[in-house]
Amino acid sequence: GAGVSQSPSNKVTEKGKDVELRCDPISGHTALYWYRQSLGQGLEFLIYFQGNSAPDKSGLPSDRFSAERTGGSVSTLTIQRTQQEDSAVYLCASSLEGTPSRRLNIQYFGAGTRLSVL
Amino acid sequence: GENVEQHPSTLSVQEGDSAVIKCTYSDSASNYFPWYKQELGKGPQLIIDIRSNVGEKKDQRIAVTLNKTAKHFSLHITETQPEDSAVYFCAASIRGGTASKLTFGTGTRLQVTL
Numbered sequence: 001g002a003g004v005s006q007s008p009s010n011k012v013t014e015k016g017k018d019v020e021l022r023c024d025p026i027s028g029h030t031a032l033y034w035y036r037q038s039l040g041q042g043l044e045f046l047i048y049f050q051g052n053s054a055p056d057k058s059g060l061p062s063d064r065f066s067a068e069r070t071g072g073s074v075s076t077l078t079i080q081r082t083q084q085e086d087s088a089v090y091l092c093a094s095s096l097e098g099t100p101s102r103r104l105n106i107q108y109f110g111a112g113t114r115l116s117v118l
Numbered sequence: 119g120e121n122v123e124q125h126p127s128t129l130s131v132q133e134g135d136s137a138v139i140k141c142t143y144s145d146s147a148s149n150y151f152p153w154y155k156q157e158l159g160k161g162p163q164l165i166i167d168i169r170s171n172v173g174e175k176k177d178q179r180i181a182v183t184l185n186k187t188a189k190h191f192s193l194h195i196t197e198t199q200p201e202d203s204a205v206y207f208c209a210a211s212i213r214g215g216t217a218s219k220l221t222f223g224t225g226t227r228l229q230v231t232l
Contacts, residue, residue: 004161033219042124042207042222043162056219091161106152107220109161 002026004110006092012116013082021077021113025094032075033107034067037089046090049075082117089114120145122210124223131198132231139226141208142190148210151184151191152220156205165206166193198230 005024013019025032034046045059049069060066064082069075079086093107121144131137143151149170154162168175168182168191175182179198184191195202205227209220 035222040224042122042224043209043220045219045221048219059219093161105150105218106164106167109154109163111159111161 004092004094004108006090006110006113008113009111010114010116012118014118015084016081018078018080019082019115021079021090021115023075023077023092023094023110025073025075025092026108029094029096029108030072031095031105032069033093033095034075034077035091035093037091037112039088043091046077079115082115084117087115087117120148120210120212120221122208122221122223124208124226126226127224128227128229130229130231133198133200135198137193137195137198137202137228137230139193139206139208139228140190141192141210141223142188143210143221144189145210145212146186146189147212148221150211151182152209153180153182153193154207154209154222156207156225158204162207195228198228200230200232203228203230 007022031050033048035043037043047057047067049055064080067077089112091112093109095105095107124141152167153165155165156162166177166180166182168184179196181194205225207225208223211218211220
């Protein structure tokens with residue numbers, strides 16, 4: 001089936017505007033992750049959702065960042081009042097929630113959304 | 119929290135030679151170590167992973183070794199080919215049977231020259 005899908009692939013916005021980035025995980029995957037990749041850097045964890053549990057928001061850099069996952073499937077990452085330092089590639093990944101007896105939790109990544117804040 | 123360091127940041131090898139990328143981690147509780155390959159304009163793709171109860175794992179031309187005592191792990195690519203050119207990321211996480219976040223290294227840009 002289809003892999004992780006992210007939209008838009010590119011987003012150019014003006015400083016101070018709000019943006020929404022969308023992630024469609026692999027069907028049936030219960031865990032969904034957002035990461036940020038700045039130029040020349042590794043991937044920085046932002047937030048993850050796992051089934052019906054409260055999301056782990058420990059990686060969100062400021063209260064301008066928020067995310068939601070509706071119906072346990074599609075997720076939206078929202079950045080309010082964007083700043084130039086928010087420019088990066090935002091990557092989404094999904095995985096199956098596993099148990100100790102299963103090979104589990106391989107994270108499959110989308111191609112990302114490249115955000116440019118002018 | 120976990121901290122993962124990765125070296126070198128760039129690596130150039132001739133086709134057919136071997137390439138080695140090294141990572142160290144800080145949290146002794148980490149027990150899962152995947153390696154991802156990222157090609158230009160694409161998301162990272164898992165190429166191999168290893169758990170802390172295993173010292174080495176091999177898949178064709180790719181192998182990963184883990185030294186738990188020293189808290190370092192390495193990726194070895196033998197008989198490199200031009201299509202191996204990409205950015206490689208190591209990562210670490212704690213697996214307890216449920217999903218958990220990955221902490222990534224800063225990446226190694228591998229260039230395989232003809």
